Amino acid sequence: RGGLAAGVTPLSALGILFNTGAGQHILKNPLVVNSIIEKAALRRTDVVLEVGPGTGNLTVKMLEKVKKVIACEIDPRLVGELQKRVQGTCLANRLEIKVGDILKTDLPFFDACVANLPYQISSPFVFKLLLHRPFFRCAILMFQREFALRLVAKPGTKLYCRLSINTQLLARVDHLMKVGKNNFRPPPKVESSVVRIEPKNPPPPINFQEWDGLVRIAFVRKNKTLSAAFKSSAVEQLLDHNYRIHCSLHNTKMNLYPVFHQQEIPENFKIAEKIQTVLKNTGYSEKRARSMDIDDFIRLLHGFNSEGIHFS
Numbered sequence: 001r002g003g004l005a006a007g008v009t010p011l012s013a014l015g016i017l018f019n020t021g022a023g024q025h026i027l028k029n030p031l032v033v034n035s036i037i038e039k040a041a042l043r044r045t046d047v048v049l050e051v052g053p054g055t056g057n058l059t060v061k062m063l064e065k066v067k068k069v070i071a072c073e074i075d076p077r078l079v080g081e082l083q084k085r086v087q088g089t090c091l092a093n094r095l096e097i098k099v100g101d102i103l104k105t106d107l108p109f110f111d112a113c114v115a116n117l118p119y120q121i122s123s124p125f126v127f128k129l130l131l132h133r134p135f136f137r138c139a140i141l142m143f144q145r146e147f148a149l150r151l152v153a154k155p156g157t158k159l160y161c162r163l164s165i166n167t168q169l170l171a172r173v174d175h176l177m178k179v180g181k182n183n184f185r186p187p188p189k190v191e192s193s194v195v196r197i198e199p200k201n202p203p204p205p206i207n208f209q210e211w212d213g214l215v216r217i218a219f220v221r222k223n224k225t226l227s228a229a230f231k232s233s234a235v236e237q238l239l240d241h242n243y244r245i246h247c248s249l250h251n252t253k254m255n256l257y258p259v260f261h262q263q264e265i266p267e268n269f270k271i272a273e274k275i276q277t278v279l280k281n282t283g284y285s286e287k288r289a290r291s292m293d294i295d296d297f298i299r300l301l302h303g304f305n306s307e308g309i310h311f312s
Contacts, residue, residue: 024075026054027116027142029183033058036194039176040114040140042066049110049136051102051125052118056082062114063091070108072098107132113139119190122147123163130170130199131208139197140176148175148193156291162219166212169294172198206298213311214301218289226300227285230275240271242310250308271309278303 027033036058042048046066053059053071055078062069063086073079079099086092098105103124113136117125122143129139143151146159151167152175153159167173176194181187217235218226230236247265279285282303284296292300304311 024054024078024118025116025184025186025188027057027179027183028185030057032179032183033061035177036114036116036140036142037061037065039194039196040112040138042112042114046111047109049108049113049115051113051115053082054078054116056085058114058116059095060085060091063094066094068094068096070096070098070110072100072102072105074099074101103128109134111137113141115139116142119144119147119188126151126163126167126197129197130167135199135201137198140194141197142179142192142194145178145191145193148195151175151195151197155293160290161222162212162215165215165219165294165297167197169204169206169211170208171200204298206301207312209312210305210310211297211301214304215289215297217311218292218297222289225286225288226279227276229289230279231272236272236275239275239309239311242312243271243274243308246308246310274307274309278307278309 040048042062042065044065044067047068047070048062048066050059050062050069050071053073056071059069059071059082071082073082076099079097082095082097086095098108103121107128113129126141129136147163150159150161150163151173153161153164174196176196179192179194181189181191184192217232218229220232221229244265276285279300282300284292284300284303287296301311
């Protein structure tokens with residue numbers, strides 16, 4: 001599965017029209033299938049989540065090695081093919097099939113996730129995985145090559161972006177191998193890569209919504225200085241609104257008589273000045289998002305929060 005081409009392609013052997021527009025590209029090379037399973041280091045006791053099993057080339061191999069595979073498939077025709085493949089075999093009772101859109105489904109408990117994803121759901125699925133609890137051990141996922149390279153990109157490199165830093169905050173990410181388009185039937189228009197994602201457990205002690213709010217602003221124009229990035233009127237309005245809420249909550253929580261102990265906001269208060277002061281005091285005013293790492297953003301977030309400026 002995966003890929004971006006539009007239209008449908010017949011696969012006469014199965015009599016199925018594959019909807020490549022929905023990312024239906026079946027991984028056909030058994031060497032690649034075996035390699036993915038090997039890299040997942042599956043255990044006999046594992047419950048494995050598979051997204052987009054297609055006709056089950058990966059599924060059947062995993063069923064031989066694990067306690068259970070929960071396969072999530074949106075296309076009822078492919079569900080039928082998968083069921084037919086295991087019917088009447090000793091593997092049938094190890095397979096659970098969930099029919100539907102994985103992004104709209106609550107994820108079940110699982111130890112590992114192995115998937116040849118429809119590429120158009122790559123980003124939302126990665127974050128659904130990383131924010132899922134309880135923790136899983138690892139995910140071995142097939143992505144479009146450029147997306148995979150963004151996941152592992154380092155500060156200062158061309159592909160480094162919000163996706164890179166958000167993923168690397170929550171997980172360890174490794175690029176495992178490249179997979180050429182001819183390993184799929186029908187071949188997609190893009191090259192692919194397999195990536196391993198291991199969630200950090202315990203996770204960093206950071207409010208992810210706050211963090212993402214800050215990172216989103218910084219990376220809208222990742223080549224601009226932060227001083228310039230934070231001068232947008234939309235950003236100033238949002239942070240002004242959040243600051244006023246913070247001050248009013250702070251008052252009522254801190255004392256019983258807010259009338260006497262109000263944390264007053266001066267009449268001539270300008271959020272723009274406060275933002276620029278925080279950037280200056282933290283030393284990030286002239287820095288650019290493209291070259292900042294996780295520790296830089298943690299320090300910056302702490303600088304804003306300690307002055308009552310919040311992002312969620």
